[in-house]
Amino acid sequence: MVRLADLPPSQAQRLAAFECPNFTTEPWVTGPPLSQRRVAIVSSAGLLVRGGMPFRGRDPDYHTIPPGTRPEDLLISHVSINFDRTGFQEDWNVVFPIDRLNELAAEGTIGSAADTHYSFMGAAEPDLIEPHARELAGRLKQDKVDAILLAPV
Amino acid sequence: MSALGHYLEEEGIATVAISLIRPQTEKTRPPRALWVPFQLGRPFGPPGEPAFQRRVVLAALGLLELPTGPVIIKDFPDDDPREKADPSWRPPSLPAVPADRSPSALASRLDAEILLLADLHRRWIAEHGRTAVGLSGLPIQELCGYIGEWLHGREPLSLNDQFSPLLLLRFAADDLKGHHLEAGAAAPGKPSSRQLYDWFWSATAAGSALIALRHMLLASDSERVKLIAGNFLVPPPYVPSTDRPTMIAGPAMGPWQPGQ
Numbered sequence: 001m002v003r004l005a006d007l008p009p010s011q012a013q014r015l016a017a018f019e020c021p022n023f024t025t026e027p028w029v030t031g032p033p034l035s036q037r038r039v040a041i042v043s044s045a046g047l048l049v050r051g052g053m054p055f056r057g058r059d060p061d062y063h064t065i066p067p068g069t070r071p072e073d074l075l076i077s078h079v080s081i082n083f084d085r086t087g088f089q090e091d092w093n094v095v096f097p098i099d100r101l102n103e104l105a106a107e108g109t110i111g112s113a114a115d116t117h118y119s120f121m122g123a124a125e126p127d128l129i130e131p132h133a134r135e136l137a138g139r140l141k142q143d144k145v146d147a148i149l150l151a152p153v
Numbered sequence: 154m155s156a157l158g159h160y161l162e163e164e165g166i167a168t169v170a171i172s173l174i175r176p177q178t179e180k181t182r183p184p185r186a187l188w189v190p191f192q193l194g195r196p197f198g199p200p201g202e203p204a205f206q207r208r209v210v211l212a213a214l215g216l217l218e219l220p221t222g223p224v225i226i227k228d229f230p231d232d233d234p235r236e237k238a239d240p241s242w243r244p245p246s247l248p249a250v251p252a253d254r255s256p257s258a259l260a261s262r263l264d265a266e267i268l269l270l271a272d273l274h275r276r277w278i279a280e281h282g283r284t285a286v287g288l289s290g291l292p293i294q295e296l297c298g299y300i301g302e303w304l305h306g307r308e309p310l311s312l313n314d315q316f317s318p319l320l321l322l323r324f325a326a327d328d329l330k331g332h333h334l335e336a337g338a339a340a341p342g343k344p345s346s347r348q349l350y351d352w353f354w355s356a357t358a359a360g361s362a363l364i365a366l367r368h369m370l371l372a373s374d375s376e377r378v379k380l381i382a383g384n385f386l387v388p389p390p391y392v393p394s395t396d397r398p399t400m401i402a403g404p405a406m407g408p409w410q411p412g413q
Contacts, residue, residue: 021181026182027184029165029167029184030167030220031167034217042157042168044157054288054324070283071283072282072284076285081386081388084193084350085285085330085334086200086338087195087200088194089331089335089338090201090338091201093197093200093203094197095194095196097197097206099203100206133157134160134163137161137164137165146166146167147166147169149213150157150161150170150171152172
């Protein structure tokens with residue numbers, strides 16, 4: 001609905017000053033050229049497939065967006081009401097750019113788009129998300145994914 | 154989002170994050186991030202603009218090929234063209250919200266408003282092939298009735314045994330907003346999100362009903378009700394000045410627990 005700068009000052013400051021993890025390491029993984037990479041989307045929009053259980057409170061686990069998910073199947077259940085939903089309503093690529101990834105794969109710019117994608121809910125506590133993220137990494141590696149596009153809202 | 158990048162990269166998979174709040178990204182220092190100057194909720198830019206979205210995706214993925222790091226934080230140079238208001242857009246014609254904005258009066262207006270917007274909402278679905286409404290799992294008339302029960306001062310039983318009454322209220326409110334925003338966007342033109350939200354919160358009975366409900370529930374004896382109503386019904390820019398503060402402090406809202 002708004003940019004950060006358009007929020008009431010107190011809230012903009014709260015978001016900007018949001019307590020962030022203080023990591024002591026700086027991981028860095030390299031890989032082949034994009035044209036050989038398999039790319040998955042990991043969203044933090046609280047996405048779910050219609051009929052599934054929406055994110056409640058600050059659930060730290062993730063939902064799977066399986067192969068064949070259609071635009072009419074995907075919903076947002078992020079707990080925050082402070083971001084625009086109308087872009088997603090009009091075009092799911094605003095939040096979940098799967099059509100763009102598939103186009104890039106078809107033309108050979110990236111190696112492939114993964115068949116399965118994932119969503120967390122971004123307001124969850126990072127330390128509670130951590131075990132789920134590490135478990136997800138195993139699934140992604142099984143799917144030969146070697147590049148992840150992280151998409152917030 | 155940046156924390157996710159850190160965890161996944163530690164597990165051996167390269168990541169690149171879109172950043173909407175640069176100060177958070179600067180603090181968390183993910184391996185790679187592309188900051189975009191877009192509004193919250195639009196990480197890949199404007200809807201219906203595949204060429205623009207493609208540039209954002211490519212700018213982000215391109216960071217995976219940079220040899221130096223960590224940490225890489227780059228800025229995307231262009232604004233979202235759909236943030237500009239469309240002066241040709243005319244919001245749906247609705248009766249003026251009545252002077253009597255008592256919760257019970259507004260509840261009685263909700264059903265009528267759904268009927269008035271029905272054609273536009275059908276047009277939206279026909280043009281876009283989808284609706285993003287559906288968290289509550291309730292048909293629109295039924296969820297309006299459920300919100301109406303709350304407006305009348307009753308705490309109704311949940312209509313879904315997987316959701317507490319309060320959780321269902323939050324999802325029903327999300328669905329009501331979503332329904333109206335889709336109907337509003339179906340009117341001719343390409344309104345900005347600001348135009349749509351301004352219309353919803355100032356000119357619809359639904360918007361007034363949710364503002365009134367927030368006000369009413371803030372007097373609840375339940376801290377949980379006050380927390381949910383205060384923070385998850387009306388966005389801060391639209392909370393009336395008489396109902397400030399816009400955010401309600403409360404116990405940290407952790408993962409969902411049964412009964413919430």
